Every structure is written in structure tokens, then in C-alpha cells.
Amino acid sequence: MVDSTSIEKACRFCPRCGKEAEVEEQGRVPFRCTQCEFANFFGPVAAVGGLVTNEQGELLLVRRAREPEKGKWGLPGGFVERNESIEEALSREVLEETNLCVSEASYLTSFPNLYDYAGAVSPVIDLFYLCQVVDQAVIQLADGELDSFLWVKPTQKHLSEMAFPSNRRAIEKWLSGA
Ligand SMILES: [Zn+2]
DSSP states (O other), X not given: OOOOEXXXXXXXXXXXXOOBOOGGXXXXXXXXXXXXXXXXXXXXXXXXXXXXXXXXXXXXXXXXXXXXXXXXXXXXXXXXXXXXXXXXXXXXXXXXXXXOOEEEEEEEEEEEEEEEETXXXXXXEEEEEEEEESOGGGOOOOTTTEEEEEEEOOOHHHHHXXXXXHHHHHHHHHHHHO
């Protein structure tokens, strides 16, 4: 297993002028280049997660087929792309991962998360939405990304097998209000 390091510690060179950071500047947030004054804030990347429910009030969980957290359960979702709204990202990710078409989405909550990109850990802010879909019967999982799904009233066992703590907390929040 590769040792993970935070993205700010992995960033040794100024992305603007290319000068190597002074030792005491490495790992600082924000990174400030002593040569050209450029500042990099390493702000969190936005990601979305959908709590998709069916007519029976069961929640859709999907199982990850690849690392990180292969074999663990999660909510459909993913990173927000540039020039995309949160709502657009939510609909796109749910469609790409499950073939489900989101008809209504309402904001539930958000939690910070960390994501390991090949050994460099970046901060993420996960935004969770309650989703209704047009037709729950048309599920088709994204090949190679997900390998299984469940419609369930999540139990402690499911919660303990979630890939990301932020997903677990969002489900716990949903359960506490359900
Ligand atoms: Zn610079």
C-alpha cells in the first residue's frame, strides 16, 4: 500500500512560476510562492451524493467495484465537473452510475470528506440530495465502477460497510428524520 500524503505536502513547485517551494512553505495552506506571490488554497473539490428512494421508502445503495474502498457500499454520486451546477452533476452522476433519471432533488446536508488520488489526499465537500427518479425499475450499473445494488432500509451492518464516513453520516441524518 502506498503511503498517502496530503495534496498540499505533495505540491512542491509553484504551479505558476515553477519555482520549488522553500522548506518552511511546503505543506502550508494556502501555498504562497515567495517568488511570484501566487497563492494556491487547495480548497475542497465539490462532490454530490444522491439518496435515491423507491415507492416503499427504501434507499438505494451501490457497491463499489474499484478502489478506493472496493467492495464497500455507497450512494450514487461523484465529483462536480467544471461549468456544471451541483444539480446537473447530481443528475449526471446518478444517470451514469445507475441509469436512473432524477425527476426531483432536494438538498439534505453536507459533510467533508477526504479522497485519495493515487497516494495524494485531497479535501472534498460532499453535498447530499434526496432524489426521486422517473422509473426505479431501469437500474443498470456502470460497468467496472459498481457491481451490485440494494434497495434497503439501512441497518447498522450496512452503515458499518459504507465506503465513506460522509455517506454514512448522510444516511444516518436521513434515517433520523425519516
Ligand atoms: Zn511562483
